[in-house]
Amino acid sequence: MPRYKATIAYDGTDFFGWQVQPGKRTVQLELENAVNKMAKNPEEHLRVQGSGRTDARVHAMGQVANFDLPFNIPADSVRKGLSTMLPYDIGIKKVEIVDDDFHAQFNAHNKTYRYRLSTTQYTDPFKRNYTGHWGRKLDPALMQQAIGDYEGEHDWLSFVASGFQQKTTVRTVYRATMIEKPEDDEIWFEFTGNGFLYNQIRIMVGVLLEIGSGSRPVDDIPRLLAAKDRQQARFTAPAQGLYLMSVDY
Amino acid sequence: MPRYKATIAYDGTDFFGWQVQPGKRTVQLELENAVNKMAKNPEEHLRVQGSGRTDARVHAMGQVANFDLPFNIPADSVRKGLSTMLPYDIGIKKVEIVDDDFHAQFNAHNKTYRYRLSTTQYTDPFKRNYTGHWGRKLDPALMQQAIGDYEGEHDWLSFVASGFQQKTTVRTVYRATMIEKPEDDEIWFEFTGNGFLYNQIRIMVGVLLEIGSGSRPVDDIPRLLAAKDRQQARFTAPAQGLYLMSVDY
Numbered sequence: 001m002p003r004y005k006a007t008i009a010y011d012g013t014d015f016f017g018w019q020v021q022p023g024k025r026t027v028q029l030e031l032e033n034a035v036n037k038m039a040k041n042p043e044e045h046l047r048v049q050g051s052g053r054t055d056a057r058v059h060a061m062g063q064v065a066n067f068d069l070p071f072n073i074p075a076d077s078v079r080k081g082l083s084t085m086l087p088y089d090i091g092i093k094k095v096e097i098v099d100d101d102f103h104a105q106f107n108a109h110n111k112t113y114r115y116r117l118s119t120t121q122y123t124d125p126f127k128r129n130y131t132g133h134w135g136r137k138l139d140p141a142l143m144q145q146a147i148g149d150y151e152g153e154h155d156w157l158s159f160v161a162s163g164f165q166q167k168t169t170v171r172t173v174y175r176a177t178m179i180e181k182p183e184d185d186e187i188w189f190e191f192t193g194n195g196f197l198y199n200q201i202r203i204m205v206g207v208l209l210e211i212g213s214g215s216r217p218v219d220d221i222p223r224l225l226a227a228k229d230r231q232q233a234r235f236t237a238p239a240q241g242l243y244l245m246s247v248d249y
Numbered sequence: 250m251p252r253y254k255a256t257i258a259y260d261g262t263d264f265f266g267w268q269v270q271p272g273k274r275t276v277q278l279e280l281e282n283a284v285n286k287m288a289k290n291p292e293e294h295l296r297v298q299g300s301g302r303t304d305a306r307v308h309a310m311g312q313v314a315n316f317d318l319p320f321n322i323p324a325d326s327v328r329k330g331l332s333t334m335l336p337y338d339i340g341i342k343k344v345e346i347v348d349d350d351f352h353a354q355f356n357a358h359n360k361t362y363r364y365r366l367s368t369t370q371y372t373d374p375f376k377r378n379y380t381g382h383w384g385r386k387l388d389p390a391l392m393q394q395a396i397g398d399y400e401g402e403h404d405w406l407s408f409v410a411s412g413f414q415q416k417t418t419v420r421t422v423y424r425a426t427m428i429e430k431p432e433d434d435e436i437w438f439e440f441t442g443n444g445f446l447y448n449q450i451r452i453m454v455g456v457l458l459e460i461g462s463g464s465r466p467v468d469d470i471p472r473l474l475a476a477k478d479r480q481q482a483r484f485t486a487p488a489q490g491l492y493l494m495s496v497d498y
Contacts, residue, residue, distance in 0.1 A: 059375070
């Protein structure tokens with residue numbers, strides 16, 4: 001059984017996230033249906049292993065997953081075959097043959113996420129599913145000043161939603177940057193780290209927006225990290241602005 | 250009853266087009282609901298008059314419509330009020346108070362449409378509802394050479410879908426241009442004219458794509474115009490690539 005690694009883009013709008021859930025349309029479900037169809041419906045159901053979950057309405061430009069097929073098919077034929085079987089809101093960007101022990105979740109070194117924020121007062125109907133929107137006035141300079149405080153190894157207990165299951169909440173953020181896109185009336189926040197907890201990035205963005213609006217001091221991030229208190233950072237930025245951009249191995 | 254002129258954007262994906270139709274979700278229906286709610290549900294149902302219809306899945310960046318309200322409200326308050334009452338896939342860009350005899354359809358001098366074509370082999374899931382997609386290889390130089398043949402006053406009988414109801418099929422195209430957007434893997438076709446018939450632009454784009462693919466000669470447009478035969482140009486480019494950009498008065 002050769003193992004394949006697929007790089008996948010999806011528009012999260014009409015999905016209940018990545019993970020298979022009974023009775024829900026999820027990305028993993030659609031991929032497993034396509035892979036099993038391509039394998040001519042084998043007796044044992046083939047699984048698709050992703051690098052990690054994404055929530056309902058969260059998008060991906062570069063999610064990574066692995067799966068096995070019971071016979072050898074060239075990687076690009078797998079890409080083309082899956083593409084014809086998948087719905088239009090999932091795109092297969094690349095398929096590669098990998099070592100039998102490749103694991104999309106356990107072998108991931110780091111992940112990069114982007115958060116797209118729309119800054120206009122007028123809510124653009126074409127962006128409603130693709131950006132977060134913040135009605136209040138923002139001072140980008142304050143957010144630019146604060147965002148670097150996220151970089152480094154920290155205990156992110158103040159930045160995790162209830163319901164997380166990991167043993168430790170210590171993670172490292174290698175890079176946290178803010179890019180202004182005035183021509184598109186957007187601000188992009190980008191984060192690269194060795195792993196992120198449940199809702200961590202959406203809470204990190206929420207804190208930045210409160211800083212940019214003046215409702216939190218610009219130096220509040222080190223205090224929040226030190227507090228290790230899930231009650232302190234309560235605003236979670238909306239899911240539809242978040243994109244899993246890439247996973248590095 | 251003051252008369253208002255509204256400039257409207259909408260994501261056509263989830264609409265059965267502009268025009269009210271029994272049992273269907275349309276843009277005009279949503280606007281009339283909002284206007285009547287804003288007017289505190291008057292005894293006589295208030296109508297919203299658009300500059301013209303758009304088909305199911307066709308988008309607008311600058312549709313124009315007029316309506317009356319039974320009492321005086323400042324234009325920008327009407328914009329804000331409608332914006333809070335409308336669904337997220339309709340955006341009100343501007344509201345102005347106009348003369349009582351302003352009519353969004355009859356007073357329109359010209360309209361500009363854009364057709365967004367995605368040129369990648371890989372079908373981007375984020376573009377599935379927002380661009381047309383053409384799987385075959387295209388030579389942009391051929392389309393660039395041909396598109397100017399659309400300019401001028403012509404009888405467009407070869408470029409209208411069956412079911413049209415206009416008395417004459419003569420219309421003038423003032424400007425027909427093609428813009429390559431290699432950074433986005435897109436080609437944009439833009440057309441300004443004094444009016445367009447049912448499906449006219451989608452058929453015009455279809456002919457250009459056939460020219461670009463080599464399945465029609467590059468000088469075929471003058472022949473098609475002269476033929477005045479609805480059987481000759483049969484391919485209609487998909488609705489989701491089409492945008493009503495602006496209406497001039």
